[in-house]
Amino acid sequence: MKKTCTYNIDCNKCEIRSKLFCSKLEQVELKELSNTVTHLEFPKDTNILSEGDPITHIYNIIYGMVKVYQLKANGDEQIIGFLYPGDFFGSHEGGTYDFYTQTIVPSKLCKIPINDFEKYLQNNRPVYDDFYDAVVNELKLARIQINILSQNNAEDRVIDFFKLISKKQVSYGMPQSPVTIPMSRYDIANYLALTTESVSRAITKLKNKQMLKAKSLNTFELCL
Amino acid sequence: MKKTCTYNIDCNKCEIRSKLFCSKLEQVELKELSNTVTHLEFPKDTNILSEGDPITHIYNIIYGMVKVYQLKANGDEQIIGFLYPGDFFGSHEGGTYDFYTQTIVPSKLCKIPINDFEKYLQNNRPVYDDFYDAVVNELKLARIQINILSQNNAEDRVIDFFKLISKKQVSYGMPQSPVTIPMSRYDIANYLALTTESVSRAITKLKNKQMLKAKSLNTFELCL
């Protein structure tokens, strides 16, 4: 699969608009926005942007999933979040992005030029408020990750990871269980600051304890 | 030492105003603010507010130091930050605070009623922008902590902690080194998700490696 672009978007028909700042825009603004956005389809494992790139766009996730990561001092990557449809990334970092993003499954993104976005931010207070709330939410998620990492027990971290994904699913209208894990064991391990082996062993133990039931390699019934 | 209150503040004479949103206020607003703020002096280890308390005030730190922590699912506390003079805490959580704060040394705080603060937020765009930047900065600090915690090596975490404090000192106009550590080994350990013993051993090793030179129990020359 190759990257495909779509122009002539009609934002009024957007399937995820209700979840985004766009829902706060006036009809006039929305019509205007339709002319500046691009829809992009990316295959799995596509880099969208890198730390240090000049900020040019805001990206909304229409479908698929994106991982966000930083590089640590030693050069290793550290995943700081997984983005679901309705999530966005790309702003509040000053002049350049301060993280990397990569699709982990085939994904469709909506790309808005930063200048247009800034305009709405300046002129439309509800948009600004919405955006502000999004940052606060990111902060909460970061602190949840801190709480997860502060447990030095692989099993507890993995349990928390499944709970986190379960909650994410609920907030995106999916069922609480079973949980679908599109990310690789490597990505889970990275997010939890463990090795893939430790994640694998923890999952095995949880299955033995009947706390997880594997429906497939990436789907689990939760009994936590 | 007991808590002492001061009224009749003159915000124009505030020693930390330049570091705070107040520097974005008009003279008229500042005069008005002077009538609503209170200055409070607290001894070491005083709880200022708890998770779940209704949001009533914004607190600015004039001098001293405050630790911010959350309670984990198991009831343990998890420190998520240390606040220096010029830092503030108390908003962007909805109706209630979602963390605990406690002084770790004798501290003087400036307490602003949330209603007054919200008014400036609504009416004065630079104040809002300033405040927004503060949240973004908190997010960056949270992600730094994630990067620290993702290293499963006590020595590396402790090194990063010293570097972090060193940077904090610089941004508050203090020298890069020596570093002064007002927090207890317990607090350091908690922030780093280690035990006090591990922190102590890591510091000993770093001293042996000449990477740290202890000038006193809480002051270290850095050679990192």
Added chain:
DNA sequence: CGCCATTTTGAAGGTTTTCAATGTCAGTGG
């Protein structure tokens, strides 16, 4: 000066990492 809290040091035990090998699954080509 002496007490008490905090910090440091010690030894044993437990968990994770590391390195290696095996197992599993999807996609490819014969």
Added chain:
DNA sequence: CCACTGACATTGAAAACCTTCAAAATGGCG
């Protein structure tokens, strides 16, 4: 259609590191 391949996941065993529990040392403060 099936065997093969390569990426990913799981399992195994040894080593490394942190935690735990205990004891000694240090430093602040009355």
